[in-house]
Amino acid sequence: MPYALDRKYPNAAAEWGWQYVFPAPHRFVDPQSRVQGRHHIHETVVQRAVKEAVRKAGIAKPASCHTFRHAFATHLIEDGYDIRTVQELLGHKDVKTTMIYTHVLNRGGRGVRSPADAL
Numbered sequence: 001m002p003y004a005l006d007r008k009y010p011n012a013a014a015e016w017g018w019q020y021v022f023p024a025p026h027r028f029v030d031p032q033s034r035v036q037g038r039h040h041i042h043e044t045v046v047q048r049a050v051k052e053a054v055r056k057a058g059i060a061k062p063a064s065c066h067t068f069r070h071a072f073a074t075h076l077i078e079d080g081y082d083i084r085t086v087q088e089l090l091g092h093k094d095v096k097t098t099m100i101y102t103h104v105l106n107r108g109g110r111g112v113r114s115p116a117d118a119l
Helices: 043-057 065-078 083-090 095-105
Strands: none
Touching: 043 065, 065 083, 065 095, 083 095
């Protein structure tokens, strides 16, 4: 646990919120405490794995980790999430950047849902 958090929250190291979803394969030793630890996997490892998966799947179009970000945003918009919510989730400073995803949908009148549709 970083800094004094292990003393403040003694059980925190065993809680899910403090675990890395993608841990690095190798451990390190903290020079001050001499305690072994593990960092998260480096982003380039994930990027290479996605690139290899796209190649093995025979997908001819360019795809990357960023493609997942676009797909996530597009699906949120398709599911009717508020554009400001999507903006916050993606970390866009300006809503105009987020609005790009609404142009991709291009659904015309079919994009309007009646409140009765939710019944």
